[in-house]
Amino acid sequence: MTAPVADPNARWGDLKKRVISAIFMLIVGVSELWLGGMSFNLMVFALTGVMFWELANITAPGHIRTPLAMGVIAAACLAGAVLFRDDLASTLLILPGLALALTPRRDRRIATVYGIAIMVAGYGLIDLRGPGVPAILWIICIVIASDVAGYFVGRVVGGPKFWPAISPKKTWSGTVAGWVGAVLVSLIFVALGYAPWLAVAVAPVVAFAGQMGDIAESWIKRRASVKDSSNLIPGHGGFLDRFDAMIGAVVLIMLLSLIASLPMPTPLGG
Template identity: 45%
Template sequence: MIGSGKFQDLAPRFGSAIIMAAVGIGAIWAGGVWFLLLVALIVAGMIWELHAILTPEPRGKAGLVLGAMAGGAVLLSGLVPVALALPFALLPSIAGIGLLRRNRSLFGGYGALIVLAGFGLFHLRDEFGLIWIVWLVAVVVASDVLGYFAGRVIGGPKFWPRVSPKKTWSGTIAGWVGAAAVGFGIIAVTGARIDLVGLSIAAAMAAQLGDMAESAVKRKMGVKDASNLIPGHGGLLDRFDGMLGAAIFLLLVERLADFPPVPGTAF
């Protein structure tokens, strides 16, 4: 039964996923300011959660201020040239280092990655078009969903039990298979080069690394979820940690991998 055993969390996860999918699909389809606003809100929430995780003492309004700064930086990146907005992308991290009493380097580094990932996601949609943001989201979702079910149905050796006790090698590999399938599907639709399959698998690996990094931070701080904003999923960091890893990966390898890998773009 869905309400018991290995799948007892499936019902709330599914309900929340439907709502998130509806909002996400609408914003991705609309693009422009609507997608920019969604990314800015998510980034702001993730920075607020990161501050809450790393600050066990009474938090006051510092997390809200840092989140607002991060969301504002993402909004700015859609209104001015990216180079002009980049100092504002790093400003929340710098401010956080000054405000936090401990875990300063962790907030500074992780916070910078969150905001830069927001920059990357918006400009992926804005510069490369609908199909490529759909591809990246589909890779992350396929990796996560297949990993979830394979890990619970097949089970087997754990991936990193000290940090994430539920993650298995079977789920990890199933995620790669799902990402490869997404790559082949996009190739069929767009005529992209076979390179896309390798890029899809690597993006799924980056998403899994993003997931593990967030799990490691939570385990270090002794918390289960980043927050309780999303029933069945925890917080925004819990839900979008994989997208964070994939977006940062794509930012790093975009030129190296000659992205997007469509015919006629190879050097």
């Protein structure tokens, strides 16, 4: 019996909608990044709320109202943290994660920790955008370069898996390629005069944090037996699927900034 021939177009069946979604997200992201201020803040509030809803939904399937309420609470708490800053910021950023721990769901501890990470990342995006575009653009470029380099080198070179039990497709070759891509991004920022040389040394660490953010979200989805965090983005899954690495990278930056002053890119003349 002859085996059925696979449709060569099946692999690329969703390419059109993936490209359209990517272009739309790029236009919105670049526009908001350039605008900054309240417009950018509102986008981050909404993004944080949606990602929190996705997390609450995949860890408590079948509950419609609770995840939606969690998303609204997360967005409101982030807005409050940005408004009140040092006075109540820490409490408001932790509060939605604690709410996850107090409601029926699987993997409460994991959901709580990741929920707090989402909140810190949202706060960090706004905090990093405050002084200007270079710092947050540097992080975004590192995450993208790390992801793209890791994907292609991992596919072409292959080799030992990085963490097969959680993310079976990731390889050590792709991981190292991601670090190299992060270094190259920082070298460009240094050459343009936006970043000090020490930023080159920090870049692989930021890239690795992004990679761990990706793996953490993959772990949560694997335990929940779902492929995507949601189906909100045609061809791409959910917002957590697209911003998981950014969460890891921004959280690391925020934690390190509590310890020491980081060699971050700044506006020219800043």
